[in-house]
Amino acid sequence: MNSTPAYSVQALDFYYSASxxxxxxxxxxxxxxxxxxxxxxxxxxxxxLRCLNRMNDTIAGTRVDGKILLNGKDIYDEDxxxxxxxxRVGMVFQKPNPxxxxxxxxxxxxxxxxxxxxxxxxxxDVVEQSLQRAALWDDVKDGLGQEALSLSLGQQQRLCIAxxxxxxxxxxxxxxxxxxxxxxxxxxxxxxxxxxxxxxxIVIVTHNMQQAARVSQFTGLFxxxxxxxxxxxxxxxxxxxxxxxxxxxxxxxx
Numbered sequence: 001m002n003s004t005p006a007y008s009v010q011a012l013d014f015y016y017s018a019s020x021x022x023x024x025x026x027x028x029x030x031x032x033x034x035x036x037x038x039x040x041x042x043x044x045x046x047x048x049l050r051c052l053n054r055m056n057d058t059i060a061g062t063r064v065d066g067k068i069l070l071n072g073k074d075i076y077d078e079d080x081x082x083x084x085x086x087x088r089v090g091m092v093f094q095k096p097n098p099x100x101x102x103x104x105x106x107x108x109x110x111x112x113x114x115x116x117x118x119x120x121x122x123x124x125d126v127v128e129q130s131l132q133r134a135a136l137w138d139d140v141k142d143g144l145g146q147e148a149l150s151l152s153l154g155q156q157q158r159l160c161i162a163x164x165x166x167x168x169x170x171x172x173x174x175x176x177x178x179x180x181x182x183x184x185x186x187x188x189x190x191x192x193x194x195x196x197x198x199x200x201x202i203v204i205v206t207h208n209m210q211q212a213a214r215v216s217q218f219t220g221l222f223x224x225x226x227x228x229x230x231x232x233x234x235x236x237x238x239x240x241x242x243x244x245x246x247x248x249x250x251x252x253x254x
Contacts, residue, residue, distance in 0.1 A: 005069075006031040006171060006201040007052065012066035014047060016059070021047045022225050025066070029218075034193060034202045036216035036233065038209055039248070044225040045205045049173050052203065053089035054082050070171075087114055090164030094176040096156035098148035098163075103140050106148045106159055107131060110167035126166050134162035135192050154185025161192065172196065174204040178211065190215050209249060213237050221245050 007029035014022035022044050029035050037045040050056045051068060054075060067074050075085055087110070098106050107127040110116070117123040127144070131137040136158040140151070148159055157177060164172055174193075178186040193202060193215050206212050212219050213233060220230040221244075229236060229245045240246045247253040 003030050005029055006071065008067075008069040008072075010067040010069070012048075012051065012064065012068060014044075014051060014056070014065075015063040017061040020225065022051070025227050027220060027227060027230055029201060029203060031201045032197055032199065033218060034197050034204065034216040035218045035220065036212035037203065037205045037220050037222060038207070038212050039222035039228075041207070043222040045222045046175050048222065049091075049175055049203060049205050052171070052173055053086050053091060055086075055091065057082065087167045088169055089171040089173060090167060090169035091173045091175065092157070092160050092164060092177045095180050096153055096160050098151070098156050098159050100147070100149055102145045103131075103148050103151070103159060104144040107162050107166045110163060114167060116166075116168065127162075130162040130166040131159075133165050133196070134158045135188060135195075136162055152185070154181050154188060157181060157185070157189060158192065161189075161196075165196075169200065171201045171203065174202065176205055176207065179207065186211075209237075221248060223248070 005028035007027070009025055009027040012022060012025040013020060025048060037048065039045050047056065051064065056062045064076055068076060070089070099109065104127055107130050108123055111123055111126050117126055128137060131140060136155060139155060148156065151159060178189050181189065190211065193204070196202060204216065216233045218230065219233045219236045221228045223244060229240060229242045231241070236245065237249060240249060244253070
């Protein structure tokens with residue numbers, strides 16, 4: 001691999017109190033690529049994803065061993081500003097979760113809180129650019145003051161993506177971000193992922209193996225808290241090295 005990884009995960013173990021949820025995860029996530037994490041429910045995919053921006057810190061009794069380097073810096077070092085980390089590593093959740101505010105205020109929220117813009121004109125530019133990048137601007141440009149919750153589910157999810165983009169992240173994490181959507185809305189999000197990877201490192205968790213095959217360049221299979229196999233997507237889907245991977249991909253297990 002000739003590219004310097006965005007993330008280098010080294011011997012990562014993760015615990016919920018005494019229960020070990022992840023065991024010895026080693027992975028390099030390359031910049032401006034889509035990395036998909038697949039595997040059955042409860043196998044550690046979402047737990048791993050939340051380690052990448054320390055969302056698990058909000059759960060009492062959790063513990064991490066090992067290292068997660070983001071551009072060479074361990075995100076679990078004591079001097080890391082977690083709020084800044086979550087600005088750099090944005091997250092889109094399974095169910096769209098727009099704030100009960102206007103469309104404009106949803107996208108403007110991050111830049112306002114973080115002080116990323118100096119005046120109202122700059123803020124309006126950021127909101128417009130973020131909505132354009134999330135392929136939502138044409139749908140909402142004449143109704144920025146309307147309630148975000150009045151949008152369709154697919155539009156709400158694109159709004160949540162625009163909200164992440166507005167804080168100028170380096171990495172976008174997506175946790176089953178199309179599982180609540182219909183096939184047309186899902187297709188739009190997948191097209192969006194393909195465009196966004198030109199500028200962002202993207203990591204997605206998906207139950208949908210076809211989706212992983214369509215949108216990602218690298219795929220990791222999680223099983224019972226372990227990373228069974230990690231490889232370029234095409235290679236993994238056509239020539240898996242592990243028997244368990246082949247069994248899972250062909251539907252014999254999981």
